[in-house]
Amino acid sequence: MHAAADLELVGAVDKDDPLDLLAEAEVVVDFTHPDVVMGNLEWCVSRGIHPVVGTTGFDAERLDRVRELLAAHPGTNALIAPNFGIAAVLMMHFAQQAAKYFESVEIVELHHPGKADAPSGTARRTAELVAEARRKGGVAPSPDATTQEIAGARGADIDGVRVHAVRLAALIAHQEVILGGEGEVLTIRHDTMNRSSFTPGVLLGVRRVRDLPGLTVGLDALLDL
Amino acid sequence: MHAAADLELVGAVDKDDPLDLLAEAEVVVDFTHPDVVMGNLEWCVSRGIHPVVGTTGFDAERLDRVRELLAAHPGTNALIAPNFGIAAVLMMHFAQQAAKYFESVEIVELHHPGKADAPSGTARRTAELVAEARRKGGVAPSPDATTQEIAGARGADIDGVRVHAVRLAALIAHQEVILGGEGEVLTIRHDTMNRSSFTPGVLLGVRRVRDLPGLTVGLDALLDL
Amino acid sequence: MHAAADLELVGAVDKDDPLDLLAEAEVVVDFTHPDVVMGNLEWCVSRGIHPVVGTTGFDAERLDRVRELLAAHPGTNALIAPNFGIAAVLMMHFAQQAAKYFESVEIVELHHPGKADAPSGTARRTAELVAEARRKGGVAPSPDATTQEIAGARGADIDGVRVHAVRLAALIAHQEVILGGEGEVLTIRHDTMNRSSFTPGVLLGVRRVRDLPGLTVGLDALLDL
């Protein structure tokens, strides 16, 4: 991130460093741990510093607590996003937009074999968004005549959307949403080739958080979609 | 199209049949030829019938002429779309939305070997839309260090977007827009598996044309995007 | 198949027609039903006609019975193949050849939503062949750190190979074998675009069966692999 000409790096702290090193910052990027992130947010917001947060574990209750913090410090904003990969965020958004125009939809996610959960959080979230868009659009369940199944062949059922998780050496993080209707298929695929894929999304957040009043959840709010 | 329960087929005419067979229709679908389509449109509009048109060859001049026709018959509308495949239309729309977030973009279109033009009209149009979105977004040209090229390897240059046309037995009509940025790739792909892929888009047009005042160009205007 | 200049169509029978219409044939192609195929084979072989068979349901016992039939009629041969799609047969063969060179392998098959079994017979067979090749090559099981799985996400386990079955409107029959090792992935994919994909394999069988002594099982025996 040192390479962004219009931004200046004021400081960087690791887990045992004092936060005071960041006291001069306008924006703080927090990729830490659910156990400490709430304290970090309080520290930032109380000083008028806008936090950009990629740390996981924000449920409705935590988001409400952030909203209260921000309400007490007008003019200070926060961006919290579960995924800073722009391609992944666009994939989810497009899948949601396309969902109601196709009879069938399934998700195939592919990750390195060291991953503990299957399917991935991104795949589960995509399935939920797609399922909701289909419900709102009045789309019937995806047709499926399967009567003889070897257990697991048809994947996990997330809100009626089948999700398949591939684990393969050499892969990093990839996902494909496949939509099929009358004589045509639409595939939206995202490939993470290395961890630097979060950088442009984080930089976009840093540049824009000052102009987004209050709490913003999700990177898609910053993309002109 | 006979299978749509909420619509009634009033009549169907082939090229030497009299149009009068369609006089009772509310909507007429025109997939004919550039030489006759303007006459068909006049016939329809003058009778208060809404045309849904997939015939090619509509330039700015022809579209203006249709607007004049409709202005003279208030309450009569027309839909003219170069592509009624919903997946193809969504692919173009998503490519355009994503364009400014990626350093690089290229297009690979794949068709049956009987096709005369390369690249396809859809690929050319996609490249133009993507190029325009990149210009508006202030994106630099896609990086490319090629210094030794066997002629044609890097594809056709359409407004700075490289487009590759594959011709292969067994294929029908397919296109992939590949966008690459910092450590991640987004691929939007459309596959036509058979010609029936136009049906849902045409039916959508037939159902919606009555509520779209005047002239509507492009199926995307009917999709909630 | 009428289009093959070097072959002559002697006759074609449907299920209630007498087989005698085929008495002048050198080769008979049988795509019928497990209930009648053994009778058809006896009829052919006893007349010195070489059968080329795509009918399913041949287990070891039935194959032995065919071998006996042929032994009693020297000079008459038979070809029985579970799959006449050359691309599918090559996919299975290549997957088997590549299997021992990669740490990980998984299979994703994709079919139309009217299919009753999941995974497909071809996918199951591919998994068995791949598993056998890995065993012979002394390859350890594919690594997989999954500890939290929503049921079915990781697919069906066929001899230690994970197989995922996608069912999607507009698809016909498709399969992807994905192999991953140190920093690289090999993908072998087969797409059936329409049912005519069996034709070249059947024609190859018809041309070659006369020169293949006795019983030949599987189209791969006819390909120079």
Added chain:
Amino acid sequence: MHAAADLELVGAVDKDDPLDLLAEAEVVVDFTHPDVVMGNLEWCVSRGIHPVVGTTGFDAERLDRVRELLAAHPGTNALIAPNFGIAAVLMMHFAQQAAKYFESVEIVELHHPGKADAPSGTARRTAELVAEARRKGGVAPSPDATTQEIAGARGADIDGVRVHAVRLAALIAHQEVILGGEGEVLTIRHDTMNRSSFTPGVLLGVRRVRDLPGLTVGLDALLDL
């Protein structure tokens, strides 16, 4: 490569180090430069050390010179391979095997935008191998009805095989051979996810070179294909 339990690293030299550091080795791996590789080979072979070579630039003349060197030192062998990525080597081999069974074949290679040549050496070599297999198999040229082409759209023509080169940020090295025939498509794809993909091929070479008499060219000779 330090991780291979059955091999011992005797030494490693950079470009200005003396080769004597390697005098105790049984096998030397040479990934150097065309200007120095012939000297390195002489040094190794004259000492009875088997070289495994990934350096480029071996034409027929150089290979003949290596054969002479080896002939003068019976019992010393050499392996020279233009590509040590097993997935890439398998892709080329399978493409060659499949080539004669399909009407059409095209190649799409995709690389990072810093690459100077288009198409890649691997793509050119694949096209040559495929073209040769088609000639031997008596296959007619791939059908192509293109009459209106924007320059470059149909790719580079390498021995009658069309090759398309995509250059995209985030990519490393990827190639797809697409074969199409009657109603079916076979796709063989290789993705390099990072440079470590050469390691298993080099290790295979190191383990096997002692048992391969004389000069071996290409990694495929070591794979059981």
